[in-house]
Amino acid sequence: FRSHLQLESRVSGFSILRLTASLTGQQVNYDGTLSGSVTVQGNLKSAGTTGFAAQAHLGITPGGHGVPISGAINADYQGRNNAIVLGKSYLGLPHSRLDISGVLGRQVDAHLVSRNLNDFLPMLALGSGKPATSMPVTLSGGTADITSSLTGPLSSPNLAGRVSLIRFTTQQRYFDRFSVDVAASPSAAAVHGGELVSRSAHAQFDGSIGLTKWSTTPHSPIALQANIPSADLADIFALAGETPGSSHGAVTASELVQGTLGNPQSSTHVTVANGVLNDEPFDQIAIEASFADQIARVQRASIIAGPSRVDLNATYTHPRDSFVTGHLEAHVASNQLAIAQFKIIQQKHPGLKGILQFSADTTADIQNVAGQSEIAIRTITADLNARDLADAKQNLGNLTASARTQGTSTDFQLQSDFAGSTIHIAGQTQLTQDYPTTADLSIHNLEVEKVLTLADQTGIPVKGNFNADGRLQGTIANPTANLNLSLRQAVVYGDAINRLQATLIYSGQEINVPALAIDAPAGTLKMSAAFTHPLHDFHNGNIQFHFTTDGVQLAKVHNVQKSEPGLAGLLRGTIDAASRLSPTAHGQILLTKLDSDFSASSLQMNKQQLGSLKLASNTNGSSLSFRLDSDLAKSSIHGSGQAQL
Numbered sequence: 001f002r003s004h005l006q007l008e009s010r011v012s013g014f015s016i017l018r019l020t021a022s023l024t025g026q027q028v029n030y031d032g033t034l035s036g037s038v039t040v041q042g043n044l045k046s047a048g049t050t051g052f053a054a055q056a057h058l059g060i061t062p063g064g065h066g067v068p069i070s071g072a073i074n075a076d077y078q079g080r081n082n083a084i085v086l087g088k089s090y091l092g093l094p095h096s097r098l099d100i101s102g103v104l105g106r107q108v109d110a111h112l113v114s115r116n117l118n119d120f121l122p123m124l125a126l127g128s129g130k131p132a133t134s135m136p137v138t139l140s141g142g143t144a145d146i147t148s149s150l151t152g153p154l155s156s157p158n159l160a161g162r163v164s165l166i167r168f169t170t171q172q173r174y175f176d177r178f179s180v181d182v183a184a185s186p187s188a189a190a191v192h193g194g195e196l197v198s199r200s201a202h203a204q205f206d207g208s209i210g211l212t213k214w215s216t217t218p219h220s221p222i223a224l225q226a227n228i229p230s231a232d233l234a235d236i237f238a239l240a241g242e243t244p245g246s247s248h249g250a251v252t253a254s255e256l257v258q259g260t261l262g263n264p265q266s267s268t269h270v271t272v273a274n275g276v277l278n279d280e281p282f283d284q285i286a287i288e289a290s291f292a293d294q295i296a297r298v299q300r301a302s303i304i305a306g307p308s309r310v311d312l313n314a315t316y317t318h319p320r321d322s323f324v325t326g327h328l329e330a331h332v333a334s335n336q337l338a339i340a341q342f343k344i345i346q347q348k349h350p351g352l353k354g355i356l357q358f359s360a361d362t363t364a365d366i367q368n369v370a371g372q373s374e375i376a377i378r379t380i381t382a383d384l385n386a387r388d389l390a391d392a393k394q395n396l397g398n399l400t401a402s403a404r405t406q407g408t409s410t411d412f413q414l415q416s417d418f419a420g421s422t423i424h425i426a427g428q429t430q431l432t433q434d435y436p437t438t439a440d441l442s443i444h445n446l447e448v449e450k451v452l453t454l455a456d457q458t459g460i461p462v463k464g465n466f467n468a469d470g471r472l473q474g475t476i477a478n479p480t481a482n483l484n485l486s487l488r489q490a491v492v493y494g495d496a497i498n499r500l501q502a503t504l505i506y507s508g509q510e511i512n513v514p515a516l517a518i519d520a521p522a523g524t525l526k527m528s529a530a531f532t533h534p535l536h537d538f539h540n541g542n543i544q545f546h547f548t549t550d551g552v553q554l555a556k557v558h559n560v561q562k563s564e565p566g567l568a569g570l571l572r573g574t575i576d577a578a579s580r581l582s583p584t585a586h587g588q589i590l591l592t593k594l595d596s597d598f599s600a601s602s603l604q605m606n607k608q609q610l611g612s613l614k615l616a617s618n619t620n621g622s623s624l625s626f627r628l629d630s631d632l633a634k635s636s637i638h639g640s641g642q643a644q645l
Contacts, residue, residue: 005042011035011058016069029122030093031063032070042079052079060091067122069093093119105153112146115139136241140174142167159184171238174198180205186213196239201231209261218262228253233275249275249282263320265292279343281305294318308337316366324373326366333359339389349454351392358384377431379405394419394450408432412439419454421446427472434475443468448487464490464497474508478535481506494558496521508535523552523571531581539583542592547575554600566606573598573615591645593619603632611635619645 014034021027036058043051054077062068074087084104091098095116102108114120117135124135148161164179180194190208205226209216231251234244249272257266272285282305289298296316303310311333318326339345340353360382367374382403389396399416413426423446427439446466452458470483487500502516511531518525526548533541554560555568578593596617603610610632617626622645630637 003043003045005040005044005052007040009038011038016060016063017065024126026126028126029066030069031066032060032068033063034058034060036073046079049079049082053077067093067119095119102150106151108150110146110148110150112144114144115142117144137165137168137170139165140167140169144168156186171241171243173235173238173244175201175235185211187211198235201228201235203228203231207257216261218260220261222257222259222261222264224255224257224266226253226255233272233277246279247275247277249273249277249285259292263294266290294320306338306341308335308341310334310337318366324366325368328364328366328375329362330364331359331361339386349391349456352389352454353391354386354389354396356384356386358382377435379431380410381405389418391454393453396450396454397421405431419447419450434477436475437473439472441468441470441472448490461494462490462492464488464492464500470504478508479506480508494562496558509533520556522554522556523549525549525552533581539581541581543579543581543589545575545577545579549573554603564605567604568607569603569610570601571598572601591624592622593645594624595619 012035016030016032016034017027019034020030036056038054038056038058040052040054042049042053045051056073056075058073060069060071060073062070069091071089071091073089075089076085076087077083078085083106086101086104086108089100093114096112096114096119098110098112100108100110117137117139121133121135143166145164145166146161148159150157150159152158160181160183162179162181164177165175166177168175168178175196175198177195177197181192183190183192188208188210190206192206194203194205194207196203203226205224207224207226208222210221212220229252231253233247233249233251236251237244237247251270251272253268253270255266255268257264259265266289268287268289270285270287273283275282275285277285282303284302284304286300286302287298288300289296291297294317296318298312298314301312312331314328314330316326316328334357337356338353339356345352360380362380362382363378365376365378367376380403382401384399384401386399389398396419397417399414399418401412401414403410403412408431410429410431411427412429414423415425416423422444423442425439425441427437429435429437444467447464448466449463451466452460452462465488467486467488468483470481472479472481474480481504483504485500485502485504487497490497490500498519498521500516500518503514505512505514509532513527513529516527516529518527528546530544531541549572552571553568554571560567574597576593576595577591580590580592582590594617596615598616599612599614601612603612611630611634613628613630613632615626615628617624624643624645626641626643628637628639
């Protein structure tokens with residue numbers, strides 16, 4: 001029996017593409033070929049592995065598919081010391097290189113340098129549904145440099161390193177330098193000497209957190225100190241991963257955090273001066289906030305733009321070690337705001353002007369319901385005043401609104417003389433689950449044309465005087481309504497209407513128009529309709545429709561004359577119809593009933609007699625029978641038939 005073992009093997013043609021796919025379960029777009037040798041020597045009589053040694057000398061040659069990868073791996077196993085020694089080894093990408101060497105369990109040093117972070121796009125694509133097309137950070141003629149040292153046994157290692165980026169952009173914002181020292185062990189993790197520098201920004205930060213065997217607990221001590229003596233608001237947006245757009249402004253900020261993870265204490269100060277936010281210019285945004293002893297406070301938050309100002313403060317009290325439940329108190333108020341100064345309003349409603357002022361105080365409980373956070377409003381006191389509203393074409397009047405809480409209910413009201421009308425809404429909301437609400441509304445003398453002009457819908461050819469009275473009840477999930485509507489002295493798509501009167505009743509499972517009457521110069525029409533459906537399902541249900549007219553003079557219908565100039569006659573008849581709406585019908589309305597009796601008499605074209613026409617239909621089960629009789633042009637026309645619904 002020989003006690004000495006000698007093994008030598010050659011590795012050739014291992015595809016990195018296939019190897020990474022088998023290890024990760026995904027296609028990782030790095031391509032190269034792994035080749036080299038592995039040798040093992042050993043004394044079988046030695047205890048354990050003390051008599052064994054092994055060497056691996058592997059090379060990677062770049063492939064022609066995906067991102068080419070090259071490298072060399074040199075490793076020795078020394079059984080007598082139970083040590084794995086990494087000789088000078090490296091992995092190379094087109095613009096990046098990772099060098100690694102050391103002894104596992106003692107000290108391993110690594111150094112990564114990159115001049116184009118797109119080398120790592122295949123790694124960014126791991127775990128995503130589609131390949132990444134760009135990195136969030138782009139080097140602009142600069143470098144990314146990461147050094148690290150892993151010391152100690154692998155069961156409780158210590159990591160120390162440094163990360164630096166030179167000349168880079170993110171969200172199209174350029175930065176000169178970012179650097180930070182990092183350290184981690186089973187008992188703590190920390191960053192030191194963090195610094196970010198650009199032409200417009202300078203930020204510094206340090207932080208640490210205590211660990212217990214690499215895990216945090218509510219009792220883990222934390223510390224963070226950050227200072228931004230100067231920065232542009234666009235830099236803050238870019239670093240947060242958002243496109244800055246036109247936003248900019250001079251930022252100064254500081255943050256101090258201490259305490260434990262379960263009970264942190266912090267103070268925050270932020271000021272942004274002379275800037276633009278979402279195209280809105282402002283003079284100053286200021287925020288002062290703190291967190292201590294289960295209470296988060298925004299002592300002051302304000303935004304000032306010229307003479308306009310909005311202020312906010314808030315307090316959130318929560319249980320120890322939990323932020324998902326608690327009690328919120330908030331206050332917001334403005335001075336007199338000139339509507340004309342806000343670009344977002346002017347873009348939607350050019351020329352709109354007036355004075356707006358508001359204030360609100362509210363309290364609310366944040367509750368955990370079935371694992372989800374829900375806000376339960378407890379009290380609200382609010383006032384809104386808009387006066388001297390006008391646009392380039394007309395005066396729009398004034399509006400006031402208010403809300404007051406008494407016990408568990410909130411009374412609210414709104415009044416306005418918008419565009420010469422009289423609008424009044426008053427109601428009450430119960431501050432209980434689903435917020436049951438009752439509201440009475442009254443709208444009188446509202447000019448539809450002015451509303452369409454304000455809504456920038458002047459292409460809708462409707463004029464008239466609109467009125468409405470009614471009551472709204474229920475919850476957001478299950479509302480009901482009973483409304484009486486009228487439109488007087490109207491013109492709708494060119495046709496004059498003396499009066500339109502309608503009743504609308506809505507519940508969670510029915511939309512009902514029991515009566516709709518139109519009185520027009522051309523004649524009178526009466527209709528009713530109803531749509532019954534399952535709760536919250538408008539794609540399934542039954543429709544019923546009834547229409548009758550005692551006489552419509554075709555010569556006085558504008559759209560008839562527009563289509564067929566000179567056509568005259570008298571139209572009379574009734575229609576009773578029903579249909580079914582089913583999701584299995586792909587949105588089609590399936591007719592189930594059509595009973596009708598229509599006639600067109602004294603038909604003329606340019607005062608030449610044409611005759612008359614009668615059309616009738618009747619439904620019996622699923623069978624529809626119909627009949628046509630006419631003496632058009634002194635003829636005798638009769639037709640009948642059946643169809644299956």
